[in-house]
Amino acid sequence: MVIKVAICDDVPVIAKAIEDLMLEYDSSLFEIDIFYDPFRLIKLLEENTYDLFILDIEFPNRSGIEIAETIRKNNYTCPIIFLTSFKEYMEKVFKVNTFDYILKPVTKDKLYPVLNRAIKYLDLDDSKFMFTFNKVFYSLSFSEIIYFEKNKRSVLIHTPSEIYETILLTKTLLSKVNDDFVQVHTSFIVNARHVKQISTNTITVNLNGTRTVEIPMSRKFKDQARKQILMRLRDFIS
Structure with missing residues (x-):
């Protein structure tokens, strides 16, 4: 590249x-x-x-x-x-x-x-997240995905400009993403690159230049998620 x-x-x-x-x-x-x-x-x-x-x-x-x-x-x-x-x-x-x-x-x-x-x-490996919805094929770079949101069988894919949708099991979704993505809740998987703040029970991520969103961290995931996110952030700034 x-x-x-x-x-x-x-x-x-x-x-x-x-x-x-x-x-x-x-x-x-x-x-x-x-x-x-x-x-x-x-x-x-x-x-x-x-x-x-x-x-x-x-x-x-x-x-x-x-x-x-x-x-x-x-x-x-x-x-x-x-x-x-x-x-x-x-x-x-x-x-x-x-x-x-x-x-x-x-x-x-x-x-x-x-x-x-x-x-x-x-991230020069050119890795992409590829998915289909309503018979349309999509390919997004991992760096532009802010977070995934599970809604029953659907997955909402949040980027700075758009929200996409696909049908995936959580296990399958986790197998398709790279190490930047951390599960913080049964319904949320976040890209550590976009994390702005980690609080006791929430994570704040940047959506774009002016907007942020708070994502809940559940008791089941928060200890491990916090460690993973801090490790990834350390890698980015070291």
Whole structure:
């Protein structure tokens, strides 16, 4: 798999330096487009998207935060990495579900650990959840599924933009998903990648940039579920 990357910085020498570092990291892994004008990137996002964004946080007429807000309207899961010279922006950048930030100047020691985490997060095995409903075939990437909800024989599949439905036994469903998915209740299986908060008897997951939902954890599953979720979250951030 090739990762499509958009680098947006109005200082050409900085953008080129980041591109060179990424190609040195692995020239076969990244397909990189450079944007010096944020409006050009935003215009392109009307028809295309990228797997990974690296955005400067300050432009003459627009902030990187505004670009991220535009990205998040259609793509809530892709990693966004901000470039900044000031730590004071950190509270703002994490409101748009930022993957990480790098303080300038960008060096190999700063960039490569973040790339390692982004690649792990993007799950490069191309795994898909495939199912049928009403004789229609569907294929979703695991990363875009927020949680599964059992409703008698039906399974509701919640994503940031839509809810799909299929017919599956819980045992069969669990056999079809990867290790990111954790059963927290007889009726709920959540994607640990999207967990925002773990409370005593509930889990809060991000649905999209502005909405969250609370999912109950039952006594039967909560101890093991808590351990599994924390283990997966540790893997994502390590």
